[in-house]
Structure formats: structure tokens, C-alpha cells
Amino acid sequence: MKVNPNKIKKLITQIESLIELLMSEEQRYKDVFNSVHSHYSESTKNFIYYNSIRKVDLRSLQKKLQNLGLSRLAKAEGHIMSSLVKTRFILYKLLDELPPYAIKPGLSIKNGKRLLNKHSKELLGYRSKGRRVRIMVTQPTQAAYDYNMVHEMVGLGMNCARINCAHDDPEVWEKIINNIKKASKAHGKTIKIAMDLAGPKIRTGHITPGPKIKKFSPERDESGKIINPAIIELVPVIMEDSEYNSLPVSAEWLKKLEKSDLLFLKDSRDKHREFKVIEISINKVIVHCYETSYIETGTLICCNRSTMLDTHIGELPPIEQHILLKTNDSLIITKDNVLGSPAVYDDEGKLIENAHISCQTPEVFNRIKEGEIILFDDGKIEGRIETILEDYLKVKITRAKDTGSKLKAEKGMNFPETNLGISGLTEKDKIDLEFVTQHADVVNFSFVNSKEDVEELLVELKKWNVTNSLSIILKIETKFAFDNLIEILLAAMKVKHIGVMIARGDLAVETGWENIGRIQEEILALCSAAHIPVIWATQVLENFAKKGLPSRSEITDAVHSLQAECIMLNKGPYMENVLQLLTKILSNMEHYHEKNETMLPKMEKA
CATH class of the missing domain: 2.40.33.10 (PK beta-barrel domain-like)
Structure with missing residues (x-):
């Protein structure tokens, strides 16, 4: 290959000036290297290297290297010094020369990947067979009472279970955890338990509530004829994630119902209505209704069988205004x-x-x-x-x-333009930490905005003597968290196991929809440079989870998530289907992507 020696020499000068920049930054950050946990000693150095090189516009250099068939450094964040030193060596060889002096290459490409894989395993547990990316699933309240649902999640590839302390209470959390541990043992797997601290989420207050009533209507065609009856579920109690068509009645009364029983009531308009029992299962009875009904708390229900006493509809949630x-x-x-x-x-x-x-x-x-x-x-x-x-x-x-x-x-x-100065830890978080430290493997730290927030959390963890046994996932969900991310990560690397969650919902709102694509790429790159696992969160296959049908954009988003080490799923009634589909997507696409690197298997027909 013919090369222009002068152009090659200019490229060598540019590469060597970058190496000198990194070495000078290394000296400047000596105190930082001494403060981080030994677990991250190599990672911290590489992280400083990467941040230093990103202060320079490398695009012109990248294009010239690409034209020579060399690394563009585009995916070298996990081993930046090594890539520069190797590129320098190849450039000298193109001149048929050896570099005049040796430079320590630092962390190799192989060892950089090894560190990230090691940290991912320690934080998120064992990966599932056939896929690199783990799956974290948010547990609904129902997981405290429905063991079979939890058992199914574990069997379908859940690697980590997420419990949000913003909902429910310690009694419910403990029941969920017990079901997870029981299911894990049954499948011979170890499932990590991550608990979200609620954090200082700024929300609107309550609105004057509506009546405690539900409306049920049969499905009709255009001529008004009934196509399908209204389907109603009679259950012992309505929980936060219960379906709208649920009505609470006494558990003892439910047990006595028989298939084909007829139930009679007067709705809120004094209209006589009739329900027919269609299906009976554990803690649930399905009934059909063929007329529009407005059912309110306290409505009296009678059964056609004289041996059945009357009962009342239990407490219904007020209509949300x-x-x-x-x-x-x-x-x-x-x-x-x-x-x-x-x-x-x-x-x-x-x-x-x-x-x-x-x-x-x-x-x-x-x-x-x-x-x-x-x-x-x-x-x-x-x-x-x-x-x-x-x-x-x-x-x-x-x-x-x-x-x-x-x-x-x-x-x-x-308030995207306002520095609210609100700490990532609330008084509720500090109370909840007592439970988290005793029952969880990971604490998800919500609304961290600065290194001071991290330091405050570390003080609290030290009180419970779990500084290096309880892992930390930093939820990046504000503009200020992104702007301060380098300092936040360096502060967190003082402990043994950390990760980052890209909470794309709030982050997109805070930074602007037009910026979220760039920002999530930057977070991925920064964490890759520090060999810190990333959790890809917010609305992953959410339409599928809630409605049973994925959109095309959701599938594309799931494929894009292969750049992360873990995907977080929110709750929904179709979670089993979501787990099945996501596992297939990740397993199939990992032949074509290794994190952010495109792979080229033999092309096959569809």
C-alpha cells in the first residue's frame, strides 16, 4: 500500500500529542486514583483518559485513520490508551520504522471487556444462557400474593427483580422478596433484588376525588345489538394493579359461588341488574352482565340460591378526577x-x-x-x-x-431551567434504607444530582455497615445529573459495586426530546470507559406490557438496548409475553452486536 509519509507523520504527531495529554491528566488526578476502591483502580485511570480525550474534537483525525483502514477510536472508550498506543505503532510501521520510545499501553481491549463483564456479573447476577444482556423486571403488588406469576418470570429469564419503595410498604415488599427467593430456589437460579428509593420526585397534589363507582357496559355493534357481555371479575380485594373490571366482595362468599349461579342487584340508578357466574378459579370469579351497570361501594348483591346469604360490594377506589x-x-x-x-x-x-x-x-x-x-x-x-x-x-x-x-x-x-438544590435522599428514603440494607442486593438511588448526593448516601450506608456489600445503581434522570456525571461516578467509585440506570423518561423531559438520543449515547460511552454496567430503562416494550401488542418503534428500541448491560421492564399484565419476546430479540441480535460493536455472522435468509 502506498502511503504519503508526510501525512503519516502528521497523524503520528496528533496521536502522540493525545497520549501526552492523557499522561498529563493522569498526573493531575493522582489524588482521585488514591481515593477510589481498588476494584476500580484500572477503570478510573481509563475513565480519566477518556474524559481527557473528549475535550478534543477528533473527527478529522478519525476520518484520516479510517481512510488508512485503522481504528477510528470510535469504540475505544473501554481501553483508550491501549488503542492510541497500538495505532501509533501501526503508523510507524507504515513508515517502516519503530517508535523511538516505548509507551505503556495501559488496559488492553480484552481486559477492558473482561472488567465490564466482571462488574456486570457482580452487580446484576449471572446472565441467562444465550444472551449477554440481563433483564430487570419491576414487581407489581400482585407479586406479593401470586407466587405462580413470580415463578413464571424467573423461568422466562428475569435476572434481577426491582421493587419500588415509592409504592406499597415493608410488609408487601417482604412478601414479594420471599416469593422471588422461593421461585429462584425452584429454578436453581440466583435472582438479584434491587430496591428503588423513592427520592424527591416532584409531583402534583391530590384532586378532589370523584364517586366510588364503576361503570360496566356490554359491547354492542353499530345497530345496538350486544356482541359481547361485560366481563366482571369478583375478587376478595382490589389492589393497586388490579384490572378495572374487578369488584371486591367477601372472600368467604366467593368460595360458596357455583358455576351458573345468578346474582341480582340494584345499581346506583336503581336499575335491576343480573350477573351470571361463568368461571370460578382461586380467589376470582368471572361473571357476565348484559346491561350497562353503575356499581358503587356498598351495593347489595343477592344470589338465586336461597342457601347463599346476601353480601355487599367492598370498597371501590374513587373515580380519578x-x-x-x-x-x-x-x-x-x-x-x-x-x-x-x-x-x-x-x-x-x-x-x-x-x-x-x-x-x-x-x-x-x-x-x-x-x-x-x-x-x-x-x-x-x-x-x-x-x-x-x-x-x-x-x-x-x-x-x-x-x-x-x-x-x-x-x-x-x-423545572428544566431551575437548579432546585433538592437532595437525592429524603427522610422517607433514610427510613426505607433500613429495610433495603437488610433485604436487597442493590439500592437504586433516585434523583442523584451531584457528588454530594452520592457522598450522603455513602454516609447512610456506612451507618448500616453495608458500604461494600450493598451495590448501588445511580439513576440518572435530570439535566444536572448528566452535567455532573463525571464527578458523580468518581464519587461512587469509592465503593465496590456500582451501576448506572438511564432513566430516559424524566431525562428526556429535563434535557429536551431533541437531545435525549445524544445524551443516552454519552452516558453509555462514559460508563463504558469506567467499566460501569448500564441499565436501559423507561418504556421498554411498555405498550406490549400494558396492551399485549408491541409497536415497531418498541422493537427497534429493544434492539438498540443491546448497548447496555441490562434492560429494565416496567410492570404490566402481559409481562410473560414481554419476557419471551425480549429474550428472543436479545438472543438473536447478539449475533450481530457485541455491545456497541457490529458483528458480521454469515448472512441468512429470513
């Missing part, structure tokens, strides 16, 4: 915890009172400024702060659906 907001509407956000309500108009449509809702984290009032942006419900609604008073602030809605957007209780609020 909302505030309808349109562009240019005004919304009052109160500091005090008062029930929210929609805007009030007179008979002529004139506004009497603005819609209002509370903020569950009143500390934000101390930081926000007029003119700043506020986002609601994962960015579905956008507003701008117009006025800030002692007890409330006034927001003008700048973006909503043309027909209006519904703002409900417990929805996220984001």
Missing part, C-alpha cells in the same frame, strides 16, 4: 396541601376561579423564578411561571393538546 388545561389557560399551583379542582365558570362561560393544584414538594418555591419553564406529566403539558407569591405561583399554559390535556394527581413536575 383531572384538570383540563388548554393553551393560554392559567393554573394556580399552591404551596399548601389543598385538594386541586378544575376552573370554575359562570352560566355565560366567564371565568370565576382559575384551576388550581398543589405541589407535593413546596421547597421548590424557594428556587424557582418568574419566566422559567415548568413541565407536567412527562412533558405532555408545558407552562411558564408568570407570578410567584408567598403561598402560590401562577402558570400560563404554553403547550397542550388542541382539545385540552388532562392533568391528574400524582403526575411529575419538572
